[in-house]
Amino acid sequence: MSKINVAVFVSGGGTNLQAVIDSGIESANIAVVVCDTPGVMAIERARNHGIPVELVNSGDFESREEFERQIVAKIARYDIGLVVLAGFMRILTPYFIGRFANRIINIHPSLLPSFPGTNSVRQALDYGVKQTGCTVHFVREEVDAGPIILQAVVPVTEEDTEETLLEKVHTEEHRMLPEAVRLFCEGRLSLSGRKVLISS
Ligand code: GRF
Secondary structure, eight states: OOOEEEEEEESSOOHHHHHHHHTTOTTEEEEEEEESSTTOHHHHHHHHTTOOEEEOOGGGOSSHHHHHHHHHHHHGGGOOSEEEESSOOOOOOHHHHHHTTTOEEEEESSOTTSSOSSOHHHHHHHHTOSEEEEEEEEOOSSTTOSOEEEEEEEEOOTTOOHHHHHHHHHHHHHHHHHHHHHHHHTTOEEEETTEEEEOO
């Protein structure tokens, strides 16, 4: 089976990167990890698996687009077919999104369109919802608003704290993100308006 070269973008712990690595998706080659933050655990995880890391520090650039142009230049040689945002804490500009049109996916820790933005698990807990979860979606210019590929539900109990709920959401993320990568790389996702169709 021919493989799609995947770039995973990270900023922190990289547990979702780890889940994608560990799932050993046959149709995907994790060609490079792009990181905007020096010294984070995600870098170590990539290096442990011999995956090249391109560290591009956003603080070194005057604009978001310059930062992204540097990333594009650094990943040019990997022939990337899919960009996976796995805890990448930067909002992408139309330049980058256009450059990889319909080839960027993001994992978000809530059932979108509820609780977009940051601190979504805290927001869900404070709101008092009985269920939350996570979403993998295509990336559009509007933050956390692209077509939804997969969602998983996590029940919220009265005993839940931010920590316990985060752990439950993470467990679902680690199952769902590799599944979305696999579906994309097997060519099973298509778009109909803002609906994502999954072929069998
Ligand atoms: C995940 O909860 C993801 O939904 C959010 O950032 C977090 C990244 O965690 N976008 P990790 O770096 O994969 O551990």
